Amino acid sequence: MKIRVLGCSGGIGGKANLTTSLLVDEDILIDCGTGVGELSLEALMAIDHVFLTHSHLDHLAMLPMLIDTVADLRSRPITLYASEDTLRILRAHLFNWLIWPDFTAIPDRLHPLLRMQPVKVGETVHLGERAISPVPALHSVPSQGYALRGRQGTLAFSGDTTVCDEQVAALNAIEDLHYLLIEAAFPNAHQDLAHAARHLSPSMLHRVLDRLNGSPEIFVTHFKPGHADLLAREVLAYDGRLRPHLHLLGNGQTFDL
Numbered sequence: 624m625k626i627r628v629l630g631c632s633g634g635i636g637g638k639a640n641l642t643t644s645l646l647v648d649e650d651i652l653i654d655c656g657t658g659v660g661e662l663s664l665e666a667l668m669a670i671d672h673v674f675l676t677h678s679h680l681d682h683l684a685m686l687p688m689l690i691d692t693v694a695d696l697r698s699r700p701i702t703l704y705a706s707e708d709t710l711r712i713l714r715a716h717l718f719n720w721l722i723w724p725d726f727t728a729i730p731d732r733l734h735p736l737l738r739m740q741p742v743k744v745g746e747t748v749h750l751g752e753r754a755i756s757p758v759p760a761l762h763s764v765p766s767q768g769y770a771l772r773g774r775q776g777t778l779a780f781s782g783d784t785t786v787c788d789e790q791v792a793a794l795n796a797i798e799d800l801h802y803l804l805i806e807a808a809f810p811n812a813h814q815d816l817a818h819a820a821r822h823l824s825p826s827m828l829h830r831v832l833d834r835l836n837g838s839p840e841i842f843v844t845h846f847k848p849g850h851a852d853l854l855a856r857e858v859l860a861y862d863g864r865l866r867p868h869l870h871l872l873g874n875g876q877t878f879d880l
């Protein structure tokens with residue numbers, strides 16, 4: 624399993640700031656932020672599965688246009704996996720014929736261009752040798768992270784979350800956790816905003832890291848562009864047990880599992 628970061632910023636602004644998406648091999652996306660817009664038409668046509676962490680635009684902005692772009696070029700539907708809550712939000716507020724057509728009914732409901740498949744914590748989607756399982760998260764809207772298991776180990780992605788005891792427990796239950804991609808969105812001076820928006824600040828992230836067992840390589844994501852340098856300094860000021868394993872996530876970065 625090969626995972627490539629297409630976008631990992633908390634906002635836009637040039638090639639360095641593309642919002643969240645991970646490409647797994649050639650056919651799976653985890654979130655569908657603006658980073659997906661960098662893929663070629665050929666690469667877009669190869670996407671069969673999209674897993675969403677939650678319904679915020681920075682994680683799904685390219686999804687409507689992805690489906691529309693490849694619709695008449697493919698013979699099989701794209702399957703969209705998310706929690707039942709997130710799918711309900713998308714049906715009501717995005718694929719509602721007003722913001723965008725309902726591609727689950729095009730050309731008709733029996734042969735749609737888009738299939739929606741609920742997946743919740745405790746379930747696993749097996750796609751060939753890849754196994755993808757939701758992990759709990761705590762955000763301002765229903766949210767879940769994902770654990771991606773390949774032949775050689777597991778990469779977990781926190782999704783957007785604040786401190787979430789259930790997520791820490793789920794991460795600690797993964798025996799072969801090689802990589803953890805986890806967010807930090809607001810600098811420490813904006814801790815109140817981090818709490819209100821249900822994100823992590825660097826100091827909150829540090830407390831989460833101190834509760835992890837094992838020694839996964841940690842990659843921090845979702846910096847707000849206007850605070851990226853400050854966030855990087857605050858994240859890297861961590862001096863706990865996992866300090867040697869702490870890195871910043873970057874666009875184009877790849878992971879092999």
Ligand SMILES: [Zn+2]
Pocket residue numbers: 677679762783
């Ligand atoms: Zn969010």
Ligand SMILES: [Zn+2]
Pocket residue numbers: 633679681682783845
């Ligand atoms: Zn986000």
